[in-house]
Ligand SMILES: Cc1ncc(C[n+]2csc(CCOP(=O)(O)OP(=O)(O)O)c2C)c(N)n1
């Protein structure tokens with residue numbers, strides 16, 4: 001979902017222009033927010049851009065519908081959505097697959113069609129919108145012929161169940177549960193509509209089930225998009241069918257569903273109270289669990305940067321909570337968590353710099369800092385920095401340059417070492433980029449050197465104008481993979497007073513408590529040496545190589 | 546429709562997903578349809594990791610209903626509590642009492658649950674508890690072995706999963722998967738197999 005959020009700017013443009021070949025947009029929503037940062041329903045985007053939405057419910061369907069989505073996209077000349085949800089997208093299961101087909105065309109097709117691929121001018125835009133709407137209608141027919149949505153009508157006046165995407169996968173199990181727990185429904189009284197393609201709304205099928213049943217259950221995770229359409233159709237048909245879903249309070253807009261949750265709708269339909277065994281689980285005792293805020297890896301260079309920012313703020317005589325430090329997207333945001341609590345905000349890629357500038361221009365007179373990772377800076381930080389330079393604000397920008405795009409899985413970014421740039425890519429020099437923008441006050445520092453980095457942060461904060469500090473040290477995970485050896489760091493047990501200052505300031509997961517002292521878990525420690533630099537008793541030492 | 550549902554929780558880096566992988570592979574070899582849904586989230590940075598495995602003959606979705614797990618496995622004492630909603634009256638709960646203190650708990654700034662309280666909450670929820678003592682972890686050539694394989698051994702020795710999968714098949718998969726670490730890994734797995742929790 002976040003993926004589509006941040007790519008949305010171009011989406012409408014693609015939809016309006018349509019496509020030549022097949023174009024499939026894969027998006028995974030995250031009900032329950034187990035992996036991402038938001039719980040939105042991408043079907044809302046599809047509605048807004050008149051795009052087809054296919055919703056596979058199993059690993060096999062993900063495979064099958066991907067193929068169909070390309071065929072469909074080619075047939076209607078418009079992009080098509082394939083929407084997973086976290087549990088479907090991350091599942092592993094056996095798969096039947098076919099031999100891979102590669103495109104027949106070997107050469108790229110260059111087709112000049114200004115009226116299709118530009119937007120300015122109402123005539124062009126209206127024509128594109130018209131074409132888009134008709135391609136959407138065309139898709140409905142193709143989907144029906146393909147038989148993607150399965151309608152099974154039972155006896156008239158019975159119970160209808162409309163289930164979309166992964167929810168349809170729970171139906172069989174939900175019926176078994178309802179049966180077992182006292183809401184048995186005779187099979188012939190059940191009508192089902194299992195939906196794999198939710199947009200365009202399968203109007204004919206929805207009408208058919210509405211007209212056949214006295215009660216209709218709508219099971220779909222997140223937003224009641226389908227359910228609203230069902231209400232709308234019932235109104236148009238003049239039917240007062242009872243509709244069970246989110247809008248009567250049976251289902252939630254939050255979290256992922258399972259068979260137990262779906263079964264609650266069957267109880268509502270039969271007018272029976274939901275038994276306790278289907279109402280979520282036992283939670284008494286869960287509150288005892290220790291909070292486990294995520295932190296930077298042991299040896300993470302960002303740790304040194306946040307320690308230095310915190311120390312600089314303190315040395316300059318400020319209280320920690322009066323100096324605003326904005327954060328950005330990536331591992332860099334972990335500076336929000338304990339023990340640092342350095343960062344105040346996180347919005348979207350590159351937002352750290354303009355937000356900081358906004359605070360300054362709104363009248364904040366104390367120093368303001370912005371922090372941003374190297375990839376994020378290359379991608380979206382540069383325009384904000386240019387703006388800050390143009391407006392000549394007093395702002396300190398800290399670029400945490402770990403050489404990789406760490407948070408999303410160690411992709412190469414423009415600044416990554418040349419050795420890892422695949423031909424014909426070339427490394428872009430971050431320092432030159434910043435200098436090229438006209439930044440005169442620029443410092444390059446190694447966040448593993450706490451004293452030096454702290455001193456530079458103090459200097460930068462104390463200087464007027466736009467200042468940039470580049471804190472450069474490779475991501476610890478990547479350095480370890482590349483076999484960079486920083487040597488061994490150990491706690492001299494006799495010297496350790498067990499004051500735990502090292503744990504308190506670094507929060508490094510490699511520091512563990514022994515009986516009466518701290519010790520370092522060798523399997524986790526990378527030898528960065530940051531903990532040694534805060535120990536007042538010289539109890540943590542690097543072994544001479 | 547008959548399902549055997551397994552819910553596993555732990556902290557990133559403990560090998561929760563490896564346990565899931567091994568059970569999945571063994572199920573595939575035994576011709577039992579399987580759905581394996583791991584949630585990694587922020588595992589690399591010490592966050593919660595959970596996995597749901599559904600061994601089933603019919604159509605099921607990836608997430609199991611609450612209060613109905615057949616087997617719950619926890620690799621960490623405090624995280625064990627996160628599985629409570631899945632416990633029902635037929636649940637077997639294998640708890641490996643490893644303690645992985647968050648920094649705040651280390652500093653005494655945050656609470657960490659006592660073993661007795663965790664066990665009591667699990668038993669109160671109606672599950673049958675098997676407690677596996679981390680101190681029992683075997684050594685191989687002077688070093689402690691991988692505890693996830695030890696726990697998997699204990700699972701195979703003590704829980705109903707043994708009715709569906711054979712320990713020999715799993716041992717074979719372990720041996721094939723990591724040929725270089727075969728001896729150490731089998732020491733871990735067999736250590737678990739021989740660990741009587743009752
Ligand atoms: C516009 C946009 N594209 C992609 C993403 C996905 N994303 C999240 S974090 C991240 C990487 C950040 O890398 P970097 O700034 O170098 O910080 P690091 O994780 O390396 O510390 C990406 C690409 C996003 N959030 N927004």
Ligand code: SF4
Pocket residue numbers: 295296297298299300301302331402406407475476477478590
């Ligand atoms: S992956 Fe790299 S950058 Fe991210 S927290 Fe770990 S060491 Fe730091």
Ligand code: SF4
Pocket residue numbers: 298299300489506508509510511520524525526527528529530531532
């Ligand atoms: S040297 Fe200290 S701070 Fe660095 S990884 Fe090792 S234990 Fe952690």
